[in-house]
Amino acid sequence: MHEKHASTFHENISKIRKLIVQSSLVPGDRLPSERELAETLSISRASVREALRALSFLGIVETRRGGGTFLCEQDRHKYIEILSEFIVTKQTKATDIVEMLRLLERMAFTEVKPTSERLTDLERVIADDRLFRQQLIFQLENELFIRIWNEVNRFFDGLDVGDLYTLEERKLLIETWRGMGMPE
Amino acid sequence: MHEKHASTFHENISKIRKLIVQSSLVPGDRLPSERELAETLSISRASVREALRALSFLGIVETRRGGGTFLCEQDRHKYIEILSEFIVTKQTKATDIVEMLRLLERMAFTEVKPTSERLTDLERVIADDRLFRQQLIFQLENELFIRIWNEVNRFFDGLDVGDLYTLEERKLLIETWRGMGMPE
DNA sequence: ATATATAAGTGGTCAGACCAATTAGTGCGA
DNA sequence: TCGCACTAATTGGTCTGACCACTTATATAT
Numbered sequence: 001m002h003e004k005h006a007s008t009f010h011e012n013i014s015k016i017r018k019l020i021v022q023s024s025l026v027p028g029d030r031l032p033s034e035r036e037l038a039e040t041l042s043i044s045r046a047s048v049r050e051a052l053r054a055l056s057f058l059g060i061v062e063t064r065r066g067g068g069t070f071l072c073e074q075d076r077h078k079y080i081e082i083l084s085e086f087i088v089t090k091q092t093k094a095t096d097i098v099e100m101l102r103l104l105e106r107m108a109f110t111e112v113k114p115t116s117e118r119l120t121d122l123e124r125v126i127a128d129d130r131l132f133r134q135q136l137i138f139q140l141e142n143e144l145f146i147r148i149w150n151e152v153n154r155f156f157d158g159l160d161v162g163d164l165y166t167l168e169e170r171k172l173l174i175e176t177w178r179g180m181g182m183p184e
Numbered sequence: 185m186h187e188k189h190a191s192t193f194h195e196n197i198s199k200i201r202k203l204i205v206q207s208s209l210v211p212g213d214r215l216p217s218e219r220e221l222a223e224t225l226s227i228s229r230a231s232v233r234e235a236l237r238a239l240s241f242l243g244i245v246e247t248r249r250g251g252g253t254f255l256c257e258q259d260r261h262k263y264i265e266i267l268s269e270f271i272v273t274k275q276t277k278a279t280d281i282v283e284m285l286r287l288l289e290r291m292a293f294t295e296v297k298p299t300s301e302r303l304t305d306l307e308r309v310i311a312d313d314r315l316f317r318q319q320l321i322f323q324l325e326n327e328l329f330i331r332i333w334n335e336v337n338r339f340f341d342g343l344d345v346g347d348l349y350t351l352e353e354r355k356l357l358i359e360t361w362r363g364m365g366m367p368e
Numbered sequence: 369a370t371a372t373a374t375a376a377g378t379g380g381t382c383a384g385a386c387c388a389a390t391t392a393g394t395g396c397g398a
Numbered sequence: 399t400c401g402c403a404c405t406a407a408t409t410g411g412t413c414t415g416a417c418c419a420c421t422t423a424t425a426t427a428t
């Protein structure tokens with residue numbers, strides 16, 4: 001009865017996107033609840049959630065616990081465009097990529113509240129530059145930020161210019177963080 | 185007992201990433217099964233799946249039905265670096281962004297097998313340039329491709345230069361596709 | 369009319385079950 | 399011994415139903 005899709009997962013994403021269009025939703029509008037979507041699209045709520053999570057990662061929808069699922073405002077991703085602008089306009093070279101990565105990671109470093117567990121996690125991967133930086137970024141727990149870092153870091157990997165920080169720098173970073181004190 | 189996280193969702197991602205590091209997994213290696221992960225990390229299998237789906241979208245792991253979940257090979261994302269290289273090195277301007285988008289969308293156009301349902305879906309959004317192109321890309325059902333298009337399209341949106349195609353071009357695209365025949 | 373308490377709605381998580389695809393194991397025959 | 403077909407175990411994919419945490423709407427009391 002229905003068309004062939006690569007997987008029901010993609011089919012479900014397609015269904016939800018189609019419903020957004022048919023309902024003429026505009027950024028900021030609320031989508032039907034997960035339970036409604038499940039019944040309307042004749043799929044389980046678990047599948048609805050997996051599809052919504054994917055759309056969330058793509059920056060198309062956002063969910064608010066107890067509130068609902070909403071179509072994203074374009075403006076919320078303005079800083080992605082800003083970063084993109086930086087890449088696009090500045091005749092970016094290897095040094096610029098490195099500079100941007102250091103900037104992003106400094107942001108993470110200053111934003112993340114240092115806890116004993118996070119320090120332990122960082123120390124565990126202190127020997128590996130890439131894992132160390134990845135660990136730092138993930139501790140921010142901001143999906144959009146993680147996505148941006150992920151893409152920029154791919155540039156860096158492609159450059160094949162070795163580590164971003166030395167082992168001593170990474171150790172110093174941790175020591176500095178430790179000196180910033182613990183939460184209550 | 186355990187540290188404060190923004191959400192258990194991010195905490196779960198952190199747990200899995202930590203386990204990958206502690207197990208010294210290298211690209212190509214298989215992760216423990218979802219059931220094992222659930223028991224090891226003391227979370228439900230549904231939560232494990234949501235976390236794995238996120239890591240999948242970030243290009244860190246990939247799942248094979250009946251086979252398992254594997255740490256991604258770096259090389260699989262080589263073409264992301266190629267596209268990035270294009271952006272980074274060519275002093276990319278607005279015209280280049282447009283060119284790249286047209287290229288990506290032509291790839292989708294030639295790769296996707298035209299079916300009556302897909303044509304219907306496209307015709308439904310023919311009035312909206314952005315939705316039309318998004319619909320076309322999503323029909324490819326390739327997560328990595330969707331991600332790349334998504335990022336590049338953000339550049340385009342930031343340029344604010346109007347539509348990429350005219351209504352006539354979109355109609356022509358559909359007519360051309362319709363002429364390519366239907367599947368068996 | 370305002371503020372407070374209550375109820376309803378919604379996303380987040382969990383448990384257990386079954387299906388579908390792959391993989392590992394077994395045994396038979398050449 | 400080797401190779402092939404068959405079976406069993408493993409694993410990701412989906413479904414159902416339940417309960418919790420948070421938000422929003424409603425009703426109630428002052």
